[in-house]
Amino acid sequence: MNKASKSLSTTALPPSEFNQTVIRWQSEHGRNELPWQLEQDPYHVLVSEFMLQQTQVATVIPYFTRWLHHFPTLATLASASEDEVLTQWQGLGFYRRARNLHKAAQYLQDTYQGQIPAQPQLLQEVPGIGPYTAGAITAFAFNQPAALVDGNVKRVFCRYFGIEQVPTSTAADKLIWQLAESYYPEQDNRSYAQGLLDLGATICTPRKPNCISCPLRASCYAYQQQRVDDLPTKPPRKTTPTKPGHFIWISNAKGIFLTQRSGDVIWPRLWSFPEVTEPPPNAALHGHFKHTFSHYKLAAQVWQLAHPNQLAETLSTGLELISWQQLKNIALPTPIKRYLDKHQQNPA
DNA sequence: GATCCGTGGGA
DNA sequence: TTCCCAAGGAT
Numbered sequence: 001m002n003k004a005s006k007s008l009s010t011t012a013l014p015p016s017e018f019n020q021t022v023i024r025w026q027s028e029h030g031r032n033e034l035p036w037q038l039e040q041d042p043y044h045v046l047v048s049e050f051m052l053q054q055t056q057v058a059t060v061i062p063y064f065t066r067w068l069h070h071f072p073t074l075a076t077l078a079s080a081s082e083d084e085v086l087t088q089w090q091g092l093g094f095y096r097r098a099r100n101l102h103k104a105a106q107y108l109q110d111t112y113q114g115q116i117p118a119q120p121q122l123l124q125e126v127p128g129i130g131p132y133t134a135g136a137i138t139a140f141a142f143n144q145p146a147a148l149v150d151g152n153v154k155r156v157f158c159r160y161f162g163i164e165q166v167p168t169s170t171a172a173d174k175l176i177w178q179l180a181e182s183y184y185p186e187q188d189n190r191s192y193a194q195g196l197l198d199l200g201a202t203i204c205t206p207r208k209p210n211c212i213s214c215p216l217r218a219s220c221y222a223y224q225q226q227r228v229d230d231l232p233t234k235p236p237r238k239t240t241p242t243k244p245g246h247f248i249w250i251s252n253a254k255g256i257f258l259t260q261r262s263g264d265v266i267w268p269r270l271w272s273f274p275e276v277t278e279p280p281p282n283a284a285l286h287g288h289f290k291h292t293f294s295h296y297k298l299a300a301q302v303w304q305l306a307h308p309n310q311l312a313e314t315l316s317t318g319l320e321l322i323s324w325q326q327l328k329n330i331a332l333p334t335p336i337k338r339y340l341d342k343h344q345q346n347p348a
Numbered sequence: 349g350a351t352c353c354g355t356g357g358g359a
Numbered sequence: 360t361t362c363c364c365a366a367g368g369a370t
Binding site: 049148193 | 362363364365366367368
């Protein structure tokens with residue numbers, strides 16, 4: 001017995017009873033009609049898993065539906081342009097996921113003739129697929145045995161097994177993955193994996209879990225010890241800084257001058273007002289907006305200039321005049337899109 | 349190991 | 360208003 005497992009719950013069910021309990025509960029109370037569950041198409045699972053990375057189901061659903069309409073197959077996605085991909089992703093956030101999904105489709109076309117492998121170690125070679133997504137695709141697309149650990153699994157396991165370490169720590173991550181490897185079933189892993197996620201999303205929630213409806217409560221460490229509100233252990237919270245930002249508004253009757261951002265900044269490869277480090281001299285304030293990211297807040301000021309040549313030499317990227325009509329066909333960050341919607345009526 | 353990367357909804 | 364956090368991965 002290793003050090004980590006010594007302090008774990010001694011009332012936990014053995015794997016076979018645990019996973020059968022989860023499977024039975026899933027068939028009765030789990031989610032079985034999500035859009036990516038309707039047809040057992042590995043491409044649908046692939047797309048959904050990329051979109052669901054750090055993003056809630058309700059947010060993903062409309063994006064997923066539109067995506068399949070626009071890119072119905074892996075081949076259509078692989079042959080699409082990056083701009084087209086980003087336009088379909090705009091507003092969903094974490095835009096690297098979109099570029100990774102695009103690269104993944106091309107990789108799968110080139111390497112496997114468009115077939116998605118059913119083995120986690122092969123899947124992890126695919127751009128944008130890490131340990132969780134590899135297990136998820138194996139389970140959900142192919143109903144094959146594999147472990148998977150996401151935020152739901154971490155929360156359920158921390159409570160059920162009495163894991164005290166902060167779930168984002170390396171120690172907890174290693175322990176939870178070891179448990180996940182020990183507990184998945186050889187048969188019916190799709191229902192088991194879905195059941196774990198469903199439990200975490202609908203019963204074993206971060207706040208006010210509905211323990212009375214949980215099929216695992218009788219053998220759950222946190223429930224028995226009345227420590228459901230203590231586990232998983234909260235990490236120390238950090239304050240997010242507020243950063244100033246300066247954007248430039250240059251418009252005329254035809255359209256507005258925008259720039260496509262570089263690939264290694266926030267909003268990579270999306271279009272926005274040109275951004276500068278300092279307000280330009282003699283510029284009038286056109287407006288302002290605030291926006292909250294995952295790790296900082298942006299307090300933006302938008303400065304108005306009459307002509308693009310007032311700015312050209314201070315910018316690293318080129319300006320393009322985007323017609324007012326074309327705005328709906330390019331990928332815009334949400335606050336830029338919002339600002340444009342607000343000011344486009346009187347664009348002067 | 350720590351940081352970066354979006355956005356929206358709920359309490 | 361503020362804070363939390365969601366089917367994580369890459370660097």
